Amino acid sequence: MTDPHSSHGLVQWHGTTIIGVKKGGKTVIAGDGQVSMGNTVMKPNARKVRRIGDGSVIGGFAGATADAFTLFERLEKKLEAARGQLMRAAVELAKDWRTDKYLRNLEALMIVADKDTMLILTGNGDVLEPEHGIAAIGSGGNYALSAAKALDAYEEDAETIARHAMQVAAEVCVFTNDRVTVETI
Template identity: 50%
Template sequence: MTQVKSTTVLAIIHNGAVVIGADGQATFGHTVSKHNVKKVRKLFGGKILAGFAGSTADAFTLLERFEEKLQSYHGNMKRAAIELAKDWRTDRMLRRLEAMLIVANQDTLLMVTGTGDVLEPDYPLAAIGSGSMYAQSAAMALMKHAPHLTAMEMVRASLTITADICIYTNHNFVFETLQDEEERTK
C-alpha cells in the first residue's frame, strides 16, 4: 500500500457513532501552503463519510468518481469502492493519481488505494496519510484503555497526538459524523 506523505485522516466506529477527522494542512514540497483544507466529506445523502490524503486535485477526482459509483450501485459502499479501485488501477489517467481514501458507513470502514486495494481493517478504525501510524496507534490505545470515550473524543485526541509529532499534520481539524438512530435518541 502506498504511503501518502501529506496529512492525517482517521476514522473510528465506536458505540454507534462513526467519525472521520482530518487535519487541515496542505503542503507544497516542504512548505505549508494552506492551513485549513477540508479533507472529509459526507456523501450519498449523508449516509457515507469519506476522507482523503494525498494530492488535493487527485483526491477530488477520486471522490467524484466514488460518488458516481455510489449512485450506480445504489449506495452499496463496498461495491462502489471495489469498482472505483478497479478503474483506478486500470484507467490510464486515474492510475497516475496520488491519493488514498477512507470511506465509512454505519457498519463498515474501507481504505481504498490506487494499487487496487480495498481494505477493511480488522479493528473498527482506519488511518491514512503521513501521520497514519501515529493516529492509528493512539486510537487503538484509547479504544482499549479508555472505551468510555466517545468516537469523537478518540478521533480528536488521536489527531492531536499526531499533530504534535508529524510535520505534515496540523491542529486545524475537521470532523464529519454519523450516528445510528438509537444513539441519536439517547
C-alpha cells in the same frame, strides 16, 4: 509520501492525517487541514473530510487534492449506480483506479464509511476493511493509528478517540496540524 518530489521531478503537495474510528454504533472520520509543499505550509485550513453523495457516506483523503476530488466524484457516481451500497461502489472504483490509464496516475488514499462499513481505498486496487474499526492514512497516519488503538480500550466515544488521536499526530508529524474537520455517521 515522504519524498516531496514526484517521479516527474515536480514538487508535490504533501502530508496530512486522516483517521477513521468505528465504535459504539458511531463512525467518525477526522482529518487535519494542513497542505504542505516541501517544507512550506501552503494552506492551514483545507477540508479533507466531507460527506459524499446524499450524505450517507463520509470520506477523507490523503494525497494530491485534485486527485482526491476526482476520486470522490467517481465514488459518488459508483454509489449512485450501486444504489448506495458502499462496498460494491468501492470495489468498482478500485477496479477502475487500478486499470484506467488516467485514474492509475492519481496519487491519493481514501478512508470512506457509511453506517455499516469503513474502508481504506488505494490506487493499487485495495479495498481494505480495517481490523477493530480503526484506520488511518497519510504522513501522520501511523501516529494517529497508534494513539487511537491505545485509547480504544479506555474510551467509549469514537469522536473523542479520533480527536485525541489527531492531537497526538499534530504534535508529532510536521505535515499535520491541529485544525481538525470531523464528520460522523
